[in-house]
Every structure is written in structure tokens, then in C-alpha cells.
Amino acid sequence: IMYRLVNSRIGKLCQSLQQNEELASSIGVNIAYLRVIAYAVSSFFGGVSGAIFAAISQSIYPSSFTVTDSVNFMLNCFLGGLGYVFGPMLGTLVLYFGWDLLFQTGQFQLLIYSALMIGLMLVLPNGLLSLAETTRKKG
Known part of the structure; x- marks a missing residue:
């Protein structure tokens, strides 16, 4: 999933933000939109990872990490x-x-x-x- 996302149009636009945010903005890239998308995608994968960890360990506490x-x-x-x-x-x-x-x-x-x-x-x-x-x- 991540490989396809990174190589998609949105992934390439996010990589352009990482390289030079001002240049990306000057060619019409919506920076705020891409930041929200990146935050949502990273939150999704973090949540899925946490759910998998909780299912495998059958419990989760703050002291788990x-x-x-x-x-x-x-x-x-x-x-x-x-x-x-x-x-x-x-x-x-x-x-x-x-x-x-x-x-x-x-x-x-x-x-x-x-x-x-x-x-x-x-x-x-x-x-x-x-x-x-x-x-x-x-x-």
C-alpha cells in the first residue's frame, strides 16, 4: 500500500513539499491540503499498527513501550x-x-x-x- 501511495501523484507532491515547499507552492501545489492528507495517512497507519499490536499482545498499557x-x-x-x-x-x-x-x-x-x-x-x-x-x- 505504501509503495503505491509513495509512487502516486499525491505521493510525488508530498515528496516535492519535502524537497522545497516554496517551489511547490509557486507552481500551484495546495500545501495545506497535502499536509492534512499526509497527517491523515500517517495517523491511519499508526492506528492500524497499534490495533495489530493490541490484538497480538492481547493487552496494551502505557508501560508496553x-x-x-x-x-x-x-x-x-x-x-x-x-x-x-x-x-x-x-x-x-x-x-x-x-x-x-x-x-x-x-x-x-x-x-x-x-x-x-x-x-x-x-x-x-x-x-x-x-x-x-x-x-x-x-x-
Whole structure:
């Protein structure tokens, strides 16, 4: 659904707002309308995600999510790439399996994991999927 939305006319207009709001406004794009659409779509997907989580866990409380969970959600998105539909999914896979692969390192697991994440984000500030796009453009 998100892939089709991003590649639709409204998705392209929202991307133009992200790049240069003044330019989009000057060519006749209704900025207020697009902001409302973007807010409604993001609220819809957030609500669906919350409903799925509540159905799976069969209960939901404010303590269901800790600060660590919030940081991990953001790391998933940043690592995979914010500008890509499949970026958060790739980031989740890399973080999940990366943590498990470092299990044998014992007490240094968190240190090595954190250093690798910081290094990856410094080398690839637009996420892992930006590497695929860069190699595709060069090749």
C-alpha cells in the first residue's frame, strides 16, 4: 500500500513539499491540503499498527513501550533509510539479526553493537538502501 501511495501523484507532491515547499507552492501545489492528507495517512497507519499490536499482545498499557523501544524503532528507520518504503523493514532485519550474531561476544555485545551502528550511520547517513541506489546509479 505504501509503495503505491509513495509512487502516486499525491505521493510525488508530498515528496516535492519535502524537497522545497516554496517551489511547490509557486507552481500551484495546495500545501495545506497535502499536509492534512499526509497527517491523515500517517495517523491511519499508526492506528492500524497499534490495533495489530493490541490484538497480538492481547493487552496494551502505557508501560508496553519503554524508551529503549522508541530508540530501537527510530534506529530501525534511520539504519534502513528514511526516504525508502522498505528502509525500516531492512533496518529491523539488520538490527535484529545483528544483535543475535553478536551474542557470542558476551559482555562486549552492547559496546560492539553500538560502535557498529554509529559507524554505519556515519558512513551511510541516508541508510543502507542509499548504498543500493548509489551503486545502481554508478553501474
